[in-house]
Amino acid sequence: MAVPLECYLGLSVALFTLGAIGVLIRRNILIILMCIEMMLNAVNLAFIGFADTFKAVDGQMFVFFVMTVAAAEVAVGLALVVAVFRNRATVSVDDLNLMKW
Amino acid sequence: MIDYVWLIPVFPLVGFLINGLLGQKLSKNTVGAIGSGAVGLSFLLTVGIFLEYLKLPPQARPVEKVVYTWIASGAFQAPVAFLVDPLSLIMLLVVSGVSTLIHIYSVGYMHDDPGFYRYFSYLNLFVFAMLTLVGANNFLLMFVGWEGVGLCSYLLIGFWYEKQSASDAGKKAFVVNRIGDFGFLLGMFLIFWTFGSLNFREVFALAGNFPVGDLTITAITLCLFLGATGKSAQLPLYTWLPDAMEGPTPVSALIHAATMVTAGVYMVARCSALYVLAPISLTTVAIVGAGTAIFAATIGLAQFDIKRVLAYSTVSQLGYMFLACGVGAFISGIFHLMTHAFFKALLFLDSGSVIHGMHGEQDMRKMGGLKKKMPITYKTYILATLAIAGIFPFAGFFSKDEILFFSLVDGHLVYWGIATAAAFITAFYMFRSVFMTFHGEARWDPHVHPHESPPLMTVPLIILAVLSVVGGFVGFPIIEGLHVFRDFLAPSITPLKAAEHHSVTFEVAMMIFSMGVAGVGIYTAYKMYMVKPELPDKVVAKFPTVYDYVYNKYYVDELYDATVVEPIKDGSNFLWTGVDDQVVDGAVNGSAGFVAWLSAHLRKLETGFLSNYALAILLGVTVIVGYLLGYVG
Amino acid sequence: MQTLFYILAGTALVAGALVVFQTHPLRSALWLIVNFFAVAGIYLLASAEFIAAIQIIVYAGAIMVLFLFVIMLLNLRQPEEPMPMSALGSRILAVTLAVTTGFLVMFGLKQAVIIPARTGPPGLGNTESVARLLFTDYLLPFEVTSVLLLVAIVGAVILSKSRLK
Numbered sequence: 001m002a003v004p005l006e007c008y009l010g011l012s013v014a015l016f017t018l019g020a021i022g023v024l025i026r027r028n029i030l031i032i033l034m035c036i037e038m039m040l041n042a043v044n045l046a047f048i049g050f051a052d053t054f055k056a057v058d059g060q061m062f063v064f065f066v067m068t069v070a071a072a073e074v075a076v077g078l079a080l081v082v083a084v085f086r087n088r089a090t091v092s093v094d095d096l097n098l099m100k101w
Numbered sequence: 102m103i104d105y106v107w108l109i110p111v112f113p114l115v116g117f118l119i120n121g122l123l124g125q126k127l128s129k130n131t132v133g134a135i136g137s138g139a140v141g142l143s144f145l146l147t148v149g150i151f152l153e154y155l156k157l158p159p160q161a162r163p164v165e166k167v168v169y170t171w172i173a174s175g176a177f178q179a180p181v182a183f184l185v186d187p188l189s190l191i192m193l194l195v196v197s198g199v200s201t202l203i204h205i206y207s208v209g210y211m212h213d214d215p216g217f218y219r220y221f222s223y224l225n226l227f228v229f230a231m232l233t234l235v236g237a238n239n240f241l242l243m244f245v246g247w248e249g250v251g252l253c254s255y256l257l258i259g260f261w262y263e264k265q266s267a268s269d270a271g272k273k274a275f276v277v278n279r280i281g282d283f284g285f286l287l288g289m290f291l292i293f294w295t296f297g298s299l300n301f302r303e304v305f306a307l308a309g310n311f312p313v314g315d316l317t318i319t320a321i322t323l324c325l326f327l328g329a330t331g332k333s334a335q336l337p338l339y340t341w342l343p344d345a346m347e348g349p350t351p352v353s354a355l356i357h358a359a360t361m362v363t364a365g366v367y368m369v370a371r372c373s374a375l376y377v378l379a380p381i382s383l384t385t386v387a388i389v390g391a392g393t394a395i396f397a398a399t400i401g402l403a404q405f406d407i408k409r410v411l412a413y414s415t416v417s418q419l420g421y422m423f424l425a426c427g428v429g430a431f432i433s434g435i436f437h438l439m440t441h442a443f444f445k446a447l448l449f450l451d452s453g454s455v456i457h458g459m460h461g462e463q464d465m466r467k468m469g470g471l472k473k474k475m476p477i478t479y480k481t482y483i484l485a486t487l488a489i490a491g492i493f494p495f496a497g498f499f500s501k502d503e504i505l506f507f508s509l510v511d512g513h514l515v516y517w518g519i520a521t522a523a524a525f526i527t528a529f530y531m532f533r534s535v536f537m538t539f540h541g542e543a544r545w546d547p548h549v550h551p552h553e554s555p556p557l558m559t560v561p562l563i564i565l566a567v568l569s570v571v572g573g574f575v576g577f578p579i580i581e582g583l584h585v586f587r588d589f590l591a592p593s594i595t596p597l598k599a600a601e602h603h604s605v606t607f608e609v610a611m612m613i614f615s616m617g618v619a620g621v622g623i624y625t626a627y628k629m630y631m632v633k634p635e636l637p638d639k640v641v642a643k644f645p646t647v648y649d650y651v652y653n654k655y656y657v658d659e660l661y662d663a664t665v666v667e668p669i670k671d672g673s674n675f676l677w678t679g680v681d682d683q684v685v686d687g688a689v690n691g692s693a694g695f696v697a698w699l700s701a702h703l704r705k706l707e708t709g710f711l712s713n714y715a716l717a718i719l720l721g722v723t724v725i726v727g728y729l730l731g732y733v734g
Numbered sequence: 735m736q737t738l739f740y741i742l743a744g745t746a747l748v749a750g751a752l753v754v755f756q757t758h759p760l761r762s763a764l765w766l767i768v769n770f771f772a773v774a775g776i777y778l779l780a781s782a783e784f785i786a787a788i789q790i791i792v793y794a795g796a797i798m799v800l801f802l803f804v805i806m807l808l809n810l811r812q813p814e815e816p817m818p819m820s821a822l823g824s825r826i827l828a829v830t831l832a833v834t835t836g837f838l839v840m841f842g843l844k845q846a847v848i849i850p851a852r853t854g855p856p857g858l859g860n861t862e863s864v865a866r867l868l869f870t871d872y873l874l875p876f877e878v879t880s881v882l883l884l885v886a887i888v889g890a891v892i893l894s895k896s897r898l899k
Binding site for chain 1: 776
Binding site for chain 2: 824
């Protein structure tokens with residue numbers, strides 16, 4: 001007895017919204033990165049749900065690639081955080097308004 | 102040798118380039134030698150060509166030499182080409198000959214000036230332009246020379262540019278000349294539009310097909326005449342010439358007396374084929390000429406600056422030439438042009454010699470008694486004055502008498518009356534200047550020690566004096582075949598009507614009368630300035646209003662200022678402060694200001710905070726998702 | 735099975751909410767690991783064993799270790815300072831928007847008629863079938879990911895150097 005597609009998608013949307021809220025309201029750049037990871041996870045969940053419902057492995061392929069990209073993103077993102085922290089001694093996005101220029 | 106006619110203007114051009122580019126490094130003697138030599142070579146070449154031309158059989162005349170095609174655009178052809186015919190030869194001879202003498206004179210006159218090389222390069226450039234003007238075989242090349250002499254005139258009037266009045270005078274000459282040039286240009290456009298060519302001979306040949314009084318031809322000739330009034334300082338555009346006396350005196354002699362100002366006369370004579378078809382234009386020319394002759398002469402009565410007296414007499418004599426052209430006596434106009442070139446150049450060079458000897462003093466009230474101090478200057482000045490007054494056998498007598506004669510027989514009694522009155526006044530004020538300058542007691546400032554000029558300056562004076570004396574004999578009247586000048590020039594000129602024969606008694610009577618008029622003028626001057634020196638003041642006291650008008654040149658400058666210059670200034674000021682500053686700049690600055698204002702507000706959207714950007718993205722997502730759902734649903 | 739899914743889903747949501755609302759990043763990270771584990775469990779339920787395995791190894795393992803490492807490296811002891819009142823409006827707007835979007839998507843999905851692009855035989859999803867597809871149809875993207883990872887490594891190294899020359 002399989003889990004219906006609606007359950008997968010509902011959980012996916014809920015997690016995605018949660019992640020989006022986190023990205024928007026948190027100011028610690030590390031937590032924002034984690035929330036982005038969570039949003040990616042929500043997307044992965046939707047893929048897996050589809051793959052399970054239609055018995056197609058292609059969905060799992062996308063999850064695999066998303067994970068790879070996530071890994072790369074985290075590596076670069078954390079390196080950036082370290083670099084920024086080293087220069088400005090802060091991880092709060094409110095202090096990082098250099099994008100104005 | 103006639104093939105090398107193009108070299109005539111090229112010599113001065115080369116001189117201009119050498120002096121202009123390298124003059125600063127060369128010694129003054131070298132600069133002077135190059136300048137004078139270049140023009141001298143032109144003169145020698147002109148003489149050679151002249152002699153060769155005389156030997157040509159009539160069917161081989163005139164000669165046209167195309168150097169190269171300058172502009173070829175469809176039907177429009179403007180070659181750099183020279184026309185060798187009697188008229189251009191006479192002009193070339195006069196221009197290059199007088200120029201050579203004045204160049205030599207200038208070496209002495211300008212010797213202490215720091216702008217020596219600049220002066221000579223301008224002078225050579227002027228000769229180049231003038232020779233191009235008179236040698237050209239089409240209107241466009243003529244216009245090149247026409248503009249070139251205008252430019253040089255501007256440069257040379259404002260030669261002492263650190264003097265405010267000199268640079269103002271230069272600007273005035275340039276602007277007033279531009280008004281005339283505008284007329285010349287319009288005339289040129291009309292000619293091309295009507296005839297499809299700018300070549301003199303083609304145009305004049307085609308003009309024969311038009312009836313007398315044709316409106317187009319009238320318009321063309323009137324436009325061209327407007328150009329002539331500008332260049333030749335006729336009413337109403339004469340005001341620049343007296344101010345042009347701010348330039349060095351040899352420049353006044355060369356440009357503003359002997360050559361450039363005669364360009365208008367030359368042009369009218371050159372276009373005689375067109376003018377004879379336009380009686381209205383001829384009448385205009387005659388009226389303007391006669392009017393200018395008497396108008397300028399009366400102003401000359403009350404001037405005290407020796408150069409200004411000569412300037413007004415130049416304007417007046419040019420009026421004579423136009424009067425001659427206006428009554429159809431083109432040849433007499435050119436004849437007077439030539440003799441005038443001799444004696445007016447001489448008068449100016451004499452005045453230059455006086456000014457040189459008086460250390461820059463130009464006011465005749467501070468001269469007097471210079472006869473002993475400057476014998477050569479005095480004698481040559483007397484000869485030139487006799488020539489301009491029209492006393493037999495000096496050059497001016499023949500030409501002036503011819504003009505008076507033709508203005509009566511071919512023109513109108515009024516013309517003749519005006520011209521005779523002007524002749525009387527001319528004789529009077531010219532001798533007034535002689536008496537005030539050279540006779541009477543010395544009135545000069547104590548620190549001035551007048552002296553005769555060096556030979557470099559006096560030799561040209563003597564040569565010009567000889568020419569002023571004998572120059573008229575080429576146009577000996579009455580006896581058939583002795584008027585060599587007329588016979589030589591006739592092929593270049595389209596006569597208004599066939600030559601008539603007048604009784605010898607009538608001609609002689611006319612001569613005696615005109616000489617009598619001049620004699621009375623001279624005697625009056627003698628009475629007033631030699632015998633009873635207090636008389637002029639009495640006359641002035643008797644007619645204060647008239648004197649005031651004459652002394653102030655009839656307030657023409659003030660009138661022009663009030664009616665033309667000031668309104669233009671006001672209009673320009675309005676365009677500047679009103680239209681340009683407010684509207685144009687306002688539109689430009691306003692659009693920039695609007696963008697700046699908009700950006701100032703829009704930039705507040707760009708906070709630089711990450712969260713705001715993420716929020717914007719989410720907003721976009723919401724809108725798009727909402728839109729898509731509405732679309733799907 | 736359904737029950738198990740709801741348990742795992744509830745765990746994931748609670749853990750996710752705690753990630754968002756924890757003040758200290760270290761705690762957020764730990765709750766994120768819980769979240770990842772719950773999601774991995776759901777993957778297992780959906781018979782995606784391989785994905786579940788790498789979810790734990792890569793995400794919960796490697797990535798989170800990296801996070802923790804950085805948090806500790808930066809030594810962020812003090813909690814986030816309280817939110818300024820001026821920013822409150824935009825925060826509320828953000829939450830509202832996010833929730834609205836979520837509901838919109840959910841609403842849209844409910845209405846959507848989903849037609850599968852390809853359906854395979856049931857029971858697939860084991861490691862072997864994943865590997866088969868990965869090295870045949872998806873070979874080129876697979877190879878490209880290796881380049882992507884290389885680039886990320888180089889980028890991270892360059893960014894982490896103490897002085898940029």
